[in-house]
Amino acid sequence: MRKLLILAIASVIHCGSLAAASDSRDVIVLKAGDQKRLCFIDTETDDGKLKFRNASGGPVNEIRISEVRSWEYFEMKDGAWAQGVERRDGGKYAEAADLFNTLATSTGKEWQKVYGAYQEGVCLELAGNFAGAATAFARVASGFPTHRLALEATFRQGFALARAGKAAEASKVADQLTEIQKKTRNAGAESRANAIRAVNAANDGKADEVKKLAKLAMFSAREEPETYLQFGLFVADFLRAQSKFKDAELEYRRMLNSGDIDPAKKVQLSLGYGMCLVETDKPSALVELLKLDALPYGSAEQKCEARYWSGKLILDDVKAAKQAGDDQDEKKSGFIKEQLAAARFLLQAAADSSSTHPSKGMAKAELDAMGPDPDAPVEAKGDQAGAGAAK
Secondary structure, three states: OHHHHHHHHHHHHHHHHHHHHHHOOEEEEEOHHHOEEEEEEEEEEOOOEEEEEOOOOOOEEEEEHHHEEEEEOHHHHOHHHHHHHHHHHOOOHHHHHHHHHHHHOOOOOHHHHHHHHHHHHHHHHHOOOHHHHHHHHHHHHHHOOOEOOHHHHHHHHHHHHHHOOOHHHHHHHHHHHHHHHHHHOOHHHHHHHHHHHHHHHHHOOOHHHHHHHHHHOOOOOOOOHHHHHHHHHHHHHHHHHOOOHHHHHHHHHHHHOOOOOOHHHHHHHHHHHHHHHHHHOHHHHHHHHHHHHHOOOOOHHHHHHHHHHHHHHHHHHHHHHHHOOHHHOHHHHHHHHHHHHHHHHHHHHHHOOOOOOHHHHHHHHHHHHHOOOOOOOOOOHHHHHHHHHHO
C-alpha cells in the first residue's frame, strides 16, 4: 500500500513538472487549423522566419511567419510587458515608456530587449518626445540588425528624428534605407525612406513636395498595418494643418475603417477626424468627440481636448438658440437649459484636467465668460457667515 502511495506521489510530482515546463513555453498558433504549438522561440528573423526549439536546449527549428497566425512569449502574460501595454492603452504613455524601458534594459531574453525598446519608442512618440523615441528605436536597429523589427525600427528612428526637427540626422537614416533597398531590392525600405523625407518637407513648409513624396511612400493596410497607420496619420494631420479638412477627413475615415487598430492609434485617428468635423460638420463632430470621451483609453491631453470642443460646440448651439429667441419658448427653454448644463459640465471637466494642453485654459476662459452656475447649490446663510468669520 505504501509503495503504491509513493508511486502515486511521484507520478503527481512528475506530471506537475511537465505541466510547469509546458506552461513556461511560448505559444505559436498556425494558420492551418489554428493549431497551437508550445515551444521556446529563439528569434524572429528579418527574412520572415520564427526560429524555435521544441525543448529547452533542443535543436533549432524554423517556420515561415507567413504560415503563422500569431505568437506569444510566455513572459508577456504578466510583469513589465503586461503592465506597459495596460498603461499604453490607458493613455499613460510616459509611464508605459518607463515600464518598457525596464523590460528592454533587463538581462532577459532577446524578445524582451527588442520589443521593450521598440514599444518604449512607440510610447515616447505618443507622448510627444520624438527625440527620446528616436533613441529607443535606434537601440533596436543597431543592436539587433537581423531581427524582424530591425527595418521598421530604422524607419521609426528616422521618422521620429524628422518629427523632432532633426532634418540632417533624419536624412541620413532615409539614405540608409535607400541603400538597403538597393542591396536587398526591398521596395518597402525605399517607401519608408520617402516617408521620412516627406516629414522633413512638411517641416520646411513644402506642401507640394510632401504630396509628391507621399505618393512614393505607399504601404499596405493589410500587410503593413502599423506603418500604414503611422504614415497615414501624419499625412492626415498635415492636411488638417493645411486647412484641407475634407481631404483630411477622407484619410482619417479610411484608416478608422482599415481593420483592427490598437487603442492608442484609434484615439489619435478619432480625435483628428473629430477636429476636422468641427470645421465641416459640427453635429457629427459632437458625436465623434463625445464618443472619444467615452472610450476607456486615451491620454489626459486627448480627453481634455475632446471635452473642451464637445462643451464648446454645445455652448455655441445654446448661444445660437438664445439669439433666435428660443429660450423664450416654453417648449424649448427646458432643452436649452439642459444643453447649457451639459456644456458647463464638459468645460469644467476640461478645465479640471491634469493635462497641460491649451484646451484646459480655453475651457476655463469659457467658464469665466459664462459666469457662475445659476443652478449651483446655494450655501446656507449660517455657513456663509461662518466662512466670512473664518476669513
